Every structure is written in C-alpha cells, then in structure tokens.
Amino acid sequence: MRIWTRPHVKVGGRYQMDDGSVVVDSIAPIKIADITHDLARESGFDSVEDLLGIARHGRGRKVYLIRFHYLPPGAWDTPRRTTLQSARLG
Numbered sequence: 001m002r003i004w005t006r007p008h009v010k011v012g013g014r015y016q017m018d019d020g021s022v023v024v025d026s027i028a029p030i031k032i033a034d035i036t037h038d039l040a041r042e043s044g045f046d047s048v049e050d051l052l053g054i055a056r057h058g059r060g061r062k063v064y065l066i067r068f069h070y071l072p073p074g075a076w077d078t079p080r081r082t083t084l085q086s087a088r089l090g
Contacts, residue, residue: 001035001043001051004060014077022068023077030065039065 002008009015013024035048045051055063071077 001039001055002060002064002066003052003056004058004062004064006060006062007064009066014071020070020072020075022070025067025069026065027067028065030063032063034065035063 007027009024009027011024011027014021015024032052035051037048040046040048040051043051045054
C-alpha cells in the first residue's frame with residue numbers, strides 16, 4: 001500500500017532491496033475507506049494506523065494497493081504461464 005501522487009512502480013518491475021528483490025504483480029487504485037483491519041494484517045501491520053504511517057509520505061493523495069512477491073538474493077523470476085500458454089505447450 002502506498003499513497004502517492006502517481007504510481008512509482010510498474011507491474012512486472014523488479015526492485016532491489018537490501019536482501020533480495022520484489023517483483024510487482026499488480027497495482028490497483030483504491031480509496032482510504034477500502035483499507036480494512038484485515039488488509040492491514042495481510043500487509044504485515046498490526047493496524048490500519050500502522051499501515052498508513054508507512055504508506056503516507058510526501059504530498060500524495062492517491063492510494064494504491066500494490067501486490068508483489070519476494071525473490072531471495074540470486075533468484076530468477078520466471079513468468080507465470082497463462083492457461084492458454086499451458087495448453088499450447090502441452
């Protein structure tokens with residue numbers, strides 16, 4: 001979850017961290033009212049307030065739900081196959 005003026009990442013982008021990297025799976029604009037306790041917990045926070053404390057920085061007012069997956073150091077990400085691709089490849 002980030003509150004920005006515009007998205008600063010893109011779907012499929014790989015972003016280096018101190019230890020490993022993350023790959024963005026999706027970005028969806030949402031409203032602050034959509035941020036529930038369950039979403040905060042799913043995102044690794046104890047509360048909505050804790051999540052917003054990290055998500056808010058700068059002048060941004062647009063809320064983005066960003067889903068990603070982690071890759072450990074040295075790992076390679078492989079594109080996920082669609083059902084159509086799997087059927088073609090057998």
